[in-house]
Amino acid sequence: MCKLFNWLNNKKGKLSIIGLGPGKYIFRTLQAEYALKKADWLYGYYSYINRLLLNKKKIYSDNHFEVTRAHEAIINATNGNRVAIVSGGDSGIFAMSAVVCEEIDQGPAAWRNLYIEIIPGVTAMLAVAAACGAPLGNDFCAISISDNFKPWETIIRRLDIAAKGGFIIALYNPVSNNRPWQLYAAFTIIRRHLSHNTIVIFGRAVGRKNEKIIFTTLANSPPDWVDMSTLVIIGSEKTRIVKRNNGQPPLIYSSRIIL
Amino acid sequence: MCKLFNWLNNKKGKLSIIGLGPGKYIFRTLQAEYALKKADWLYGYYSYINRLLLNKKKIYSDNHFEVTRAHEAIINATNGNRVAIVSGGDSGIFAMSAVVCEEIDQGPAAWRNLYIEIIPGVTAMLAVAAACGAPLGNDFCAISISDNFKPWETIIRRLDIAAKGGFIIALYNPVSNNRPWQLYAAFTIIRRHLSHNTIVIFGRAVGRKNEKIIFTTLANSPPDWVDMSTLVIIGSEKTRIVKRNNGQPPLIYSSRIIL
Numbered sequence: 001m002c003k004l005f006n007w008l009n010n011k012k013g014k015l016s017i018i019g020l021g022p023g024k025y026i027f028r029t030l031q032a033e034y035a036l037k038k039a040d041w042l043y044g045y046y047s048y049i050n051r052l053l054l055n056k057k058k059i060y061s062d063n064h065f066e067v068t069r070a071h072e073a074i075i076n077a078t079n080g081n082r083v084a085i086v087s088g089g090d091s092g093i094f095a096m097s098a099v100v101c102e103e104i105d106q107g108p109a110a111w112r113n114l115y116i117e118i119i120p121g122v123t124a125m126l127a128v129a130a131a132c133g134a135p136l137g138n139d140f141c142a143i144s145i146s147d148n149f150k151p152w153e154t155i156i157r158r159l160d161i162a163a164k165g166g167f168i169i170a171l172y173n174p175v176s177n178n179r180p181w182q183l184y185a186a187f188t189i190i191r192r193h194l195s196h197n198t199i200v201i202f203g204r205a206v207g208r209k210n211e212k213i214i215f216t217t218l219a220n221s222p223p224d225w226v227d228m229s230t231l232v233i234i235g236s237e238k239t240r241i242v243k244r245n246n247g248q249p250p251l252i253y254s255s256r257i258i259l
Numbered sequence: 260m261c262k263l264f265n266w267l268n269n270k271k272g273k274l275s276i277i278g279l280g281p282g283k284y285i286f287r288t289l290q291a292e293y294a295l296k297k298a299d300w301l302y303g304y305y306s307y308i309n310r311l312l313l314n315k316k317k318i319y320s321d322n323h324f325e326v327t328r329a330h331e332a333i334i335n336a337t338n339g340n341r342v343a344i345v346s347g348g349d350s351g352i353f354a355m356s357a358v359v360c361e362e363i364d365q366g367p368a369a370w371r372n373l374y375i376e377i378i379p380g381v382t383a384m385l386a387v388a389a390a391c392g393a394p395l396g397n398d399f400c401a402i403s404i405s406d407n408f409k410p411w412e413t414i415i416r417r418l419d420i421a422a423k424g425g426f427i428i429a430l431y432n433p434v435s436n437n438r439p440w441q442l443y444a445a446f447t448i449i450r451r452h453l454s455h456n457t458i459v460i461f462g463r464a465v466g467r468k469n470e471k472i473i474f475t476t477l478a479n480s481p482p483d484w485v486d487m488s489t490l491v492i493i494g495s496e497k498t499r500i501v502k503r504n505n506g507q508p509p510l511i512y513s514s515r516i517i518l
Binding site: 019021025026027028029030031033090092093097098099100101102104105109112113115116118119120121122123126127129130131133134135136137138140141142143144149150151154157161162164167240242243244245246248251252253254255256257258259 | 280284285286287288289290292293350351352353356357358359360363364372374375377378379380381382385386388389390392393394395396397398399400401402408409410416417420421423425426499501502503504505507511512513514515516517518
């Protein structure tokens with residue numbers, strides 16, 4: 001009975017949506033490692049798939065093809081295969097989980113039978129924060145400033161109220177080839193509410209060989225190397241720098257105490 | 260030369276601040292596993308330390324003694340020991356990293372020599388989100404509604420503007436023995452701006468044996484079992500439910516598309 005159940009279960013397709021964490025495999029959870037091994041097919045963006053040295057059927061696609069990727073992976077899984085879609089960081093934060101859910105929501109009824117598992121990961125803002133201290137140590141917002149799927153007016157309004165409300169702000173998708181100016185506009189909005197001495201952190205390719213993490217203040221223009229692999233953290237008035245000795249980088253943290 | 264360097268390095272104390280992820284060890288990163296093994300002393304809240312079956316010197320303390328815990332762990336490490344402070348989830352989100360940074364900021368200059376590593380983990384909101392779909396699929400805020408360290412007026416104002424701004428809201432520290440009413444008050448504030456049909460998720464002890472995840476709407480009062488191990492996600496108007504077949508729980512997601 002149990003064996004029969006297992007056999008039936010194995011014949012059934014399965015779709016895993018896996019957050020790989022940032023960069024190197026040591027940032028992955030054991031659960032993500034296990035799910036990767038179980039999958040026969042891997043779907044994802046080039047650079048995420050390329051990090052995986054596993055001997056699998058790999059379907060690469062560009063960042064603009066999330067819906068097609070989700071669609072094809074769902075069909076492959078409903079055909080009885082063990083399929084995984086991988087995201088860098090966490091798949092639920094501006095990544096593939098919501099795309100897959102929306103496809104199933106709008107797709108044929110049969111897709112609702114599909115067995116789905118979603119495996120969380122360390123999202124970029126947590127990794128950048130840990131690399132420089134505890135800048136997310138108090139209430140914070142995460143905002144994608146890509147206006148591909150929402151009006152720029154909505155983004156402006158959210159940046160405005162987040163800064164006014166004293167939230168620490170994590171900006172995802174700050175700059176792409178098609179969106180070169182949004183980050184500069186975002187800084188202009190935020191400067192209306194926060195002191196120009198507010199600490200700002202830029203973390204690029206965190207956890208990878210070419211990791212680059214710098215901090216500056218809101219007075220300065222964002223560096224020109226900011227791209228889609230960069231996560232920006234804008235501190236609050238409670239974000240401070242602790243200078244270190246022994247050549248260690250400073251610790252940046254946001255106090256949990258607000259008087 | 261290399262051996263001498265290693266010896267000197269080992270003699271130097273080290274403080275690791277480790278996010279264990281939620282519950283079971285499979286949610287931990289490989290980096291967290293490695294750092295746990297390297298430490299000789301573990302400091303943390305009872306229930307986090309109790310999950311670790313490692314043969315280490317363990318110093319338990321209650322949730323109200325974060326500052327004492329940080330202080331003692333720093334002194335132990337500056338004396339040359341390899342010390343780890345553990346947090347559930349991610350140590351940078353309403354947890355120990357900011358407490359340690361603040362202690363070093365205010366402590367004696369010698370503490371700034373201490374070698375510190377901070378290891379990120381899967382924070383509760385990511386785990387709860389993954390367990391039910393992708394409710395954090397668009398811009399979101401994380402707010403601790405504990406008024407132990409910030410005025411209740413600040414919390415009210417942030418809840419108000421987060422709901423008004425269309426953010427999905429993750430509430431940390433919703434209820435404790437000393438703070439039984441704040442969550443109900445928070446719901447009253449949020450109901451001013453959001454439809455009573457807005458989806459709300461309560462995730463308790465996620466990733467552990469006694470995990471409990473339910474969803475309801477904002478019209479309903481929070482369940483009476485909500486406690487400090489519970490994470491609350493309040494959706495936006497873009498948060499939807501996808502009913503499933505085969506006895507599977509529904510998928511809850513927030514669309515990335517805002518028109």
